[in-house]
Amino acid sequence: MTSPISRGFHGRRPDAGAAVKLPPGQYETHDFPVLSAGPTPHTPLSEWDFTLGSVDGASARWSWAELEALPHETITRDIHCVTKWSKFDTMWNGISIDTIIEAGKAKGVASAPFIVASCDGGYTTNLPLADVTGGKAWLAVGYNGKPLPAEHGGPVRLLVPHLYFWKSAKWIRGIRFHDRDEPGFWEELGYHMRGDPWKEQRYTGDA
């Protein structure tokens, strides 16, 4: 279908530099909007842990101190929210999911082709393993040189910047491997199973 011209709409074009960084339908924001489906959880670090679980029920657990002892990386990436905003050059600090999976293997947790991330507050999201390995995803613990604030998912959120940001689950507490792609919270409610912003995969049925 051809879109009708919006009479009298001129728009505010992104400059050439921003235009190439904006996926279709997105606009650049300099704020960092907060979006979540419920209250912000506040789990004390002394009670916080992270669990990696295999299909057959094996699991590995890290306390906050154990997670902090793993190698950290600094990551600068553009992020894209399905609610249309994009934010460029956001700077994070965190542990690569490759590192977690390798450490999990050493503890007897075998990987599988899909994962579901689960979070404080009950949120879940699903991802293919290929989207979180090979230097594409992290457990983020820092933002802009400071500990990650609770409203942005602290103490730890998943960071998968090449997909719409609902995949970067806030308040993550665990990852479980799955043989099949099982829909998470928003994916059950009509959002796309993969969510590639460059293909504009916002909702179920988008190409």
Place this chain on the structure above:
Amino acid sequence: MAESTSASTSSARPIEWRVATVAETIAETPRVRTLVLDLPHWPGHRAGQHVDVRLTAEDGYQTERSYSIASPPEAERISLTVERLEDGEVSSYLVGELRVGDPLELRGPIGGHFAWSVKDGGPLLCIGGGSGIVPLMAMLRHRAAATAELRRTIPARLLYSSRSWSELIYRDELEHLAAADPTLTVTYTITREPPPSWTGYRRRIDMPMLEEVAWPASLRPHLFVCGPTPLVEAVAEGLVALGFEPQSVRTERFGPTGV
């Protein structure tokens, strides 16, 4: 959790873009306007859901935003209520430029978590700030369309925070709904410029206010909170502190960039 009836299989049909025609515009406040749309073949929606709007300039430039649906599922036409944001690329067009007869491209309905139907039951507690009233209004209008007998089984309360009396959206309609319905209570708090004779709340929503307005947690009301992030954070945390199950508190937040 809301009904998760949306299919999530890859064979599902895409949510199509449709072209609506503006049938009527209603000035709600100096910065807020309602667009009443003619939209043939609308598949229907649940109160609280939103649509994506796409604007196209003459040279093909496009941009999209999301807006809550203000009308209840029962309404013949769908309506969107839009607040003009300072520097808002899309909201300034929708509030200031769009006229009756103009086309408006949109797709939806979208979102299944921040949604409510009378068949979900009650009590219903809606807490909103500013233009966060819009999806809550769709719920209250939907409830108002039910029989008085059914409404009695679903008591509803609205706590609505606004900077000033003149910025309250749907004020006359809310007054009318509350006057006609003993099972609906509407409470305002006017945070910056209350009218001289104002005897109601005049502060940001806080714990004592929530305790006075909300039902006890033991009644397990359906909770919907919508507004700017600081309000939603404060209200959601307040409700959890009052003993409501965190997972029963459904929130929708408007960042400073708006939606």
